Every structure is written in C-alpha cells, then in structure tokens.
Amino acid sequence: xxxxxxxxxxxxxxxxxxxxxxxxxRLEALGILTINVMSSPGAGKTSLIxxxxxxxxxxxxxxxxEGDLASRVDADKVHREGAPVVQINxxxxxxxxxxxxxxxxxxxxxxxxxxxxxxxxxxLVCPAEFDLGEHRKVMLLSVPEGDDKxxxxxxxxxxxxxxxxxxxDVLAYFDFDMTAFLRAVSGLNPDxxxxxxxxxxGEGLETWVSWLQExxxxxxxxxxxx
Amino acid sequence: xxxxxxxxxxxxxxxxxxxxxxxxxRLEALGILTINVMSSPGAGKTSLIxxxxxxxxxxxxxxxxEGDLASRVDADKVHREGAPVVQINxxxxxxxxxxxxxxxxxxxxxxxxxxxxxxxxxxLVCPAEFDLGEHRKVMLLSVPEGDDKxxxxxxxxxxxxxxxxxxxDVLAYFDFDMTAFLRAVSGLNPDxxxxxxxxxxGEGLETWVSWLQExxxxxxxxxxxx
Numbered sequence: 537x538x539x540x541x542x543x544x545x546x547x548x549x550x551x552x553x554x555x556x557x558x559x560x561x562r563l564e565a566l567g568i569l570t571i572n573v574m575s576s577p578g579a580g581k582t583s584l585i586x587x588x589x590x591x592x593x594x595x596x597x598x599x600x601x602e603g604d605l606a607s608r609v610d611a612d613k614v615h616r617e618g619a620p621v622v623q624i625n626x627x628x629x630x631x632x633x634x635x636x637x638x639x640x641x642x643x644x645x646x647x648x649x650x651x652x653x654x655x656x657x658x659x660l661v662c663p664a665e666f667d668l669g670e671h672r673k674v675m676l677l678s679v680p681e682g683d684d685k686x687x688x689x690x691x692x693x694x695x696x697x698x699x700x701x702x703x704x705d706v707l708a709y710f711d712f713d714m715t716a717f718l719r720a721v722s723g724l725n726p727d728x729x730x731x732x733x734x735x736x737x738g739e740g741l742e743t744w745v746s747w748l749q750e751x752x753x754x755x756x757x758x759x760x761x762x
Numbered sequence: 763x764x765x766x767x768x769x770x771x772x773x774x775x776x777x778x779x780x781x782x783x784x785x786x787x788r789l790e791a792l793g794i795l796t797i798n799v800m801s802s803p804g805a806g807k808t809s810l811i812x813x814x815x816x817x818x819x820x821x822x823x824x825x826x827x828e829g830d831l832a833s834r835v836d837a838d839k840v841h842r843e844g845a846p847v848v849q850i851n852x853x854x855x856x857x858x859x860x861x862x863x864x865x866x867x868x869x870x871x872x873x874x875x876x877x878x879x880x881x882x883x884x885x886l887v888c889p890a891e892f893d894l895g896e897h898r899k900v901m902l903l904s905v906p907e908g909d910d911k912x913x914x915x916x917x918x919x920x921x922x923x924x925x926x927x928x929x930x931d932v933l934a935y936f937d938f939d940m941t942a943f944l945r946a947v948s949g950l951n952p953d954x955x956x957x958x959x960x961x962x963x964g965e966g967l968e969t970w971v972s973w974l975q976e977x978x979x980x981x982x983x984x985x986x987x988x
Contacts, residue, residue: 576802576803576804576884577802577914578802578906578907578908578911605887605914605916605917606913606914606915606916607910607914609910609913628887628891628917629887630856630885630887657887658886658914659856659886660803660885661856661883661885661888662856662887665854678804678906680804680904680906680929680932681802681803681804681906684833684835685804687832688803688830688831688832688835689803689832690831690832691831691854705935706932706935706936709932710932
C-alpha cells in the first residue's frame, strides 16, 4: 500500500468526544487493538513503532497512523517496514483529534490489521487531553529529557496506561535519577506500567511487546465472550 | 527577592497581540532586552538560563520569567543563582501568552533588570505562534531529539532569530547529522544564527553570551539615539 498524506487543519465535523466514541465502536467491532503513542519531539516514537512492527512480524499485523505538523518523514520509515500507514499533517495543530483519526481509518486496510499504533504529534501537553478512540494510551519519556518531567507535565503522566523510558543506552551520560523518576510517576499514577527500554540496543523491548500481545489476547477473549 | 508563583489558566483580558504590543512598549521604555526561549521539554532551557546568568554576573542584570504547566522546579533553580524570577503556572496551557507576561512583569523589580529571559512551556508547536512582546526569539534543539525536527516543526524553526543546538557533548552517542540539520534550518530561515553549545561542558556558550551582549549594546545605542 502506498503512503497516503492527509492534510487536516481543523475539526469542522463535530465534537471530539463524539468522534472518539464512533472510532472506538468501529475499532471494537473490527477487533483492532488501538494504541495512542505520545511523547516530546524526538523521544523515539517512530523508532518504537518500527521496532514493534519488526518484533511482531508474522504474528500480529500492525497498522500505523502518523501525526505531524508537516512532512512524511515518519510515514516513509514505517512504510519501509511493510506496514500499512497513513500520515496526517495537522498544519499548525499541536495534537491529533478523533475526527482526524476517523478520516485516517477510511484510508487504511482495516481488515488486514490486528493492532493499530497511532503516533501523536510530539508534544507533552495538548495530546494528553484529546481522546482519539484508542484503547490504551502509551507515552515515551527519553532519558535525555530529564527525570523532572512528571512534575512539569502531570496531566500527561496521570492519564496514560504505560510509560516507556527510552534511550536507556545513554543513561551513563545524563544525570537521570531513575529511582526519583519512578517514584514521581507512581505518585501521579499508581496503576501505570513502566518499562525502561532502548530502541537502539533493543533492551527491554521484549517486555513491551509481551505487554502488547497480552492486551491483544485479552481483547480477543473479551470479544469471543461477548 | 522570593520566588513568586502565578497560576494563570486563561486569558480573559483581551487579544494577545494587543497585550504583546503593550509589553513591548513597556520593556522598550525601560530599556530591557527581552528574549523568548523556546524548546521541547528537556532540551535544556533552564540550564541555558542558569549558565547565562553565571556568565553575565557583574556585567548584566538578568531577570527571568519561568513558564510551566505545573511546579516551581525551574524558578527555584534560577532563584538559587540570585536572579529575580517569577514562575507562571499555566494549568493545562501549552504556551505562554502576552497577558501572562504582563502579569509577571508586575511582579518583577524591572528597574533592576537589563535583560529579561522568558522560558516558555516546553513545546515546539504552540509557543511559536504567540508573540509575548519580546525583542528576540531563541530556540534550543538538543542533539538527542534528532536532526529531522526542522522538517516536522517548520513554523518554530522559521520564526526564530537564533537556534542553539544543545548537548553537543553527547554528539558521539547519537545519529545526529549536523550538516543536514544546518542545511534544513538555513533553508527554512536564511537569516537565523545557529550556535552549537553544551550547557554541561560550557562549549560554545561564550559565542551565545557575546551575541546577547551585542544585542544589549545595539539596544542601548538605539535608545540613546532616540
């Protein structure tokens, strides 16, 4: 499938909540586990998605929606992995919203997808407040950003199901206090799962992929029971 | 002076443009060079401000406005350097606006300030579009974020006077193509000044501080002529 680039600059189609509900219903009906991936610019969202596709190849069919203000740099990287992908360009928009996702879903071969990864715009503020219709929210915090981010971006850290601490390979070169960071995140969000990873060396990625596969399994059991 | 924490959640006082003009007029009248410092979360804005204060001590009196969603972590760091500082907490707000700055100016001893550094909320999107009444816009891009950010955040890179490439001390540990980055930034913004720096080792900071002192000098000459 070719990379499609959608240029969306405003949501003229109704409230975000309503669109998110519609997306969720649709994805539920199709049995597609959907994950909203958020982080600062350059924390490693695209690398995570690429590494996840590689590790799930043959077992789980991954589809991807890429969000950026401009460019198709990330969609091209995902496309090279052979996964179906749609790039959303938000123009000036600082986050994806549910209406954009609805439009992207129309451009993906959903019948060939088991898990949908949505890469949000790089930003720790606005994406935290927009439900896209996803099942799980995941954020990456990279080591070079520092361990004080939970205090500064509490809405983001409070609202996610998983925090991935990326770039652990460079821990030795930064003053990052992992114990203080874990304490701060758990304080804001006691039920959150935290996985230290390195998309460069592969460290910790099997734990992340296992979590994803477990989520897929539980969703299938739930759908079968329904 | 004690650290003041202002909690501002909305702009109820009029359009941003109008407030920015008022701030600029006021700062001009007082002869205070004002710089809006923007970057992703964790790129090193506070470190840059702290290192700048240290290098200008005795020569230039620096005042600081700190912007964050929550916490006073950064203001406390600046306060320890002996500089007057006000912390703005935006609640959920993803950027500072001119009305917030106006309120902060009322809480600073402006007669004791030659240069005012404003640390915006960590975000490469929304801060790019809000004039605060500053004289110069400066952004930091840190090496770990990657060299592809100009393509993804063109509004930010197009609108600034200076781009500081921070954390050059870890260049060896990341795939950061400095030549490609410089070419991309110059393509978007031919007149921009680009200074590679490391707030950790001090590399390149003298060039940045010289630029700031030159800006101060030109402002004084201009005010004298007026």
